[in-house]
Amino acid sequence: MTTPLRHLLALDQLSRPTIEALLDHAQALRPMALVGDPAHRPLAGRSLANLFFEASTRTRCSFQLAAVRLGADVLNVDMATSSARKGESMTDTLATLEAMGVTLFSIRHSIDGVVAELANVCAPTTRLINAGDGRSHHPTQGLLDMLTIRQNKGTDFSGLKVAILGDLKHSRVARSDLHALRALGTGEIALAAPAALLPDAATAIGCRIFENADDAIRDADVIITLRLQRERMDEGLVPSLEAFYNDWGLSPQRLLLARKDAIVMHPGPMNRGVEIADEVADGPQSVIREQVSNGVAVRMAVLEALGGAPATGRRALGV
Ligand code: NCD
Secondary structure, eight states, X not given: OOOOOXXXXXXXXXXXXXXXXXXXXHHHHHHHHTTOOTTOOTTTXXXXXXXXXXXXXXXXXXXXXXXXXXXXXXXXEOTTTSXXXXXXXXXXXXXXXXXXXXXXEEEEESSTTHHHHHHTTSOTTOEEEEEEEXXXXXXXXXXXXXXXXXXXXXXXXTTOEEEEESOOTTOHHHHHHHHXXXXXXXXXXXXXXXXXXXXXXXXXXXXXXXXXXXXXXXXXXXXXXXXXXXXXXXXXXXXXXXXXXXXXXXOHHHHTTSOTTOEEEOOSOOOBTTTBOHHHHTSTTBOHHHHHHHHHHHHHHHHHHHOOOOOHHHHHTXX
């Protein structure tokens, strides 16, 4: 039994069967994620608004493509030129779009918890998807990462060692990955970062923390590297980018410590030569592009699961 979803705010709210059902559905949608299927338009007549208060390429574009492929209309609201610039509150922006019949929203914001707060005030027919809030959650990225691991390593995670490397302190991707990895029963989760970039104790529950990258990576089946989030960092947390690469970057030499069939993941955007070497990012073990493609399938699955009730007027018309 899976729990019906109203919003998708965070993965720690989801049971293992719900996560697995979303992943199974995303896998089934995978063939139509890149080309679409005119016969499959379950969201025809629905509208999605992308409200991104932070920069994005992958997440925003894949929400757009996912919605279009399911037959929905999409509004990419440019927050830099919207009425948010005139001081309109997020609640008013949401209510304005709701009044136009928009029922689905993907929202990215730098402030932790903002999307969950909006979930308390939105219309009953509205469905919100957290597309990344501050350092806290990025549930669709967590799901697409799990889908990528499944495709390469199978659905049983109990024998896997997953190493996550880099700026764990500021990473909402790492937090969502950790919720999902734990829920799916991952055998070993290894975290490695300089002391200044380690996550808090609650985030690291059930994980082994390593003081150097080599020990974390040794015999890993999956390596997830993270972007140094300089925009969320006080100065001085990292001595220099060169020093960071030497100690924590995923170089071809370091990758040799992992299992021969280990896969390399990165949520993007990459700082090449900082957290990952070009040869590794573009090498045979990299599944970074696969993650991007899976992002469309996962967002299709999430949009379908939330569905979004028809706007009131349409319901009154019996449409
Ligand atoms: C991530 C994000 O915005 O949290 N990017 C993404 O959605 N793929 C990771 C990052 O910015 O480092």
